[in-house]
Amino acid sequence: MEFKINLQADKQQRRSAEYKLNIWKYGFLESLNSKYDGDNYTRQSEKLIQDVKNTMFVETDDLIAQLELIDNIGKLGLTNHFQKEVKEALDKIESIQNNDNLYATALHFKILRQHGYKVSQDVFGGFMDEKRALKESQISDPNGMLQLLEASNLALDGENILDEAKASSTVALRDSNICNILDNNLARHVVHALELSSHRRVVWFNVKWHIDAYEKDNHVKTILLELAKLHFNMVQATLQKDLREASTWWNNLGLAELLNFARDRPVECFLSAVGLNFQPDYTSFRIRLTKVIYLILIIDDVYDIYASLEELKLLTNAVDRWDVGETEQLPGCMKICFQVLYNTTCEIAQEIEEENGWNLVLPHLSKVGCYEIGPRH
Template sequence: MLTCTNGMPSDQQVLQFQMKAKINSSKDESIQRRSANYKPNIWKYDYIESLTSEYTADTYKHAEKLKEEVRFTFVETVEPLAKLELVDSIGKLGLATLFEEEIKDALDMIMCLKDNNLTIEEDLYATALRFRLLRQYGYNVSQDIFIRFVDETGNFMQSTTTNVKAMLELFEASYLALEGEKIMDKARMFSTENIKTVISNSDVSLAKQLSTALELPLHWRLEWYNVTRNIHEYGKVGNINSNLLKVAKLHFNMVQATHQKDLKEIIRWWRNLGMARNLSFSRDRIIESYLFAVGVNFEPQYKHFRNWLAKVCKFIITIDDVYDVYGSLQELELFTKAVDRWDSEEIQQLPECMKICFQALYDTTNEIAFEIQRVKGGKSVLPHLRKAVTIVS
């Protein structure tokens, strides 16, 4: 800092400052900056910000009427297997949060039925579907319900392989197994082998369904990014409740409109931040960060969560590039020290782009902490966010 008694720096201080600046500049020029040759951003921000949606309040009113008709379907559906298939369809169409009470009542009923009163216990497809849905929704169901399909050697009976639908459902159910459940481990191997055997002899539609399952089981997939495919598949089947399909299409479009609106806000935040311009070596992946947040939780009411998570993901990407691509060892030690101490004074010797990165990280973390406290109430979460940032850095 340049100081003197009359408020003006002395010639000696000016000279020292200029020499220090020159040294810092020459140091920066001598550092060999790396390049990861990242592909440029493929998204057109101006186009995304221009998107509009026709799904308005009137659409919501129409959807509410259809939802009431779907709720009545739960009352009309009496057979246990039909109830399970209804719950399964609602989940695959991304509507589970709209019918939480109805799903709970249906599964409570299924859970309470005794084996001798539950005819679906004799059917492998129905048993596997029951097991998967109960586990998926948090019910305590034992792997022992599959014992009747196992021979004296502990292996699944070959007589069950004739039903491809059952094999597929057994395969999906096996991915909800708990550690040490040997029956479910065998169910996975058994179903996988049999599905691979029948793929070549199946029609195009079924073969594609089986191949998709083997590629990535249902339990491992992101729910929202399966919805459009499921809507299309159910539409081709023709025997699904028409009101349920209409609700699914309306709900998808309304949620998509919400996502588009939220994404515009994220893009404006990112552009105003100026990091894409000042950290050209880093990946510009704000859209991908938001899509990741949508995959974690897509429902409209979780807007704040998606907003926060998208920002966190983007900073993880940027900081990763600062460490792996741009910074020297000495610079990264100073940057890490600044993050640990949460003090911008520690970054004064760093290149301008790293100063901008730290300041943006500092400001955004404080902003998120304030928003969480405003939305959720309670004590400030800033200490926890700072600890998380330190771990990431």
């Protein structure tokens, strides 16, 4: 797809946000490659997955061991491989309570909430005094405080017990007396949790940190660590291929040169898509979403920086009508923006229809475009 515009014909003075230049060169992105993109690694991964299922998901009465396994699988980015096993384990332990162990109770609560189970904040009632403050006897346990902090970050509106638990655990973990008794790896986890709660972090961007931390754990399971490292490298290989495809699309458009007032952020757009789903099977989703985010950035800059009010009314009308003919009175840059939006949306709709055997996808996608760009009522 090639566009040509006459910049000299545009006599209107335009603003500029003076964005920093794109640091990612197309040649570099095209050169990305990984040895982990091969059938031999796929077979190795499948064997490790089966070994974990056979050796670690076994009948046991050790509630904490089960919870820690599920917790580690999630942090290492492996949940997708063990959905059935995790669901069966959680169904069995959902109603179990450990009212005399804060660490187990908090871990139990956190895991259940993360997986969509209903669990009441009242499970922490036994660890509170008559003033609904955390009992002093519990504060000296750093592992319990860490799990309580992570559990309390999943509080819903109005859950006062969890609000108090979060305040108490935060103060306790920042206390110098507790910090002095922490081993190095636990201290890393505490600092990590205090910086930003786990449910506010993007899962995939946090996996490597957890792999490094898990490797230093005194109770590390070698087979799970081996699988996590291999899985990480294999996913990275897939993401590199996806990024190459997305960057080729971006480079072929040539919009970076034509629309020099707009942000040129193809890699950042791709990373946003990765943040929503990093699983290898979702390549099409990531590529399409990257295109959409990239176009949203450009059109956002058209609205916020480049166009006049009258021009924006014309562009909004064109999108609302979903008609290329409505752009005739627009400057060349804005015609290109709409044409790329129109073409890309039609291409994505056609791909979805062909892949799934659906009909009439385009009207729904174009309505999304109208909503995002059109006037708010």
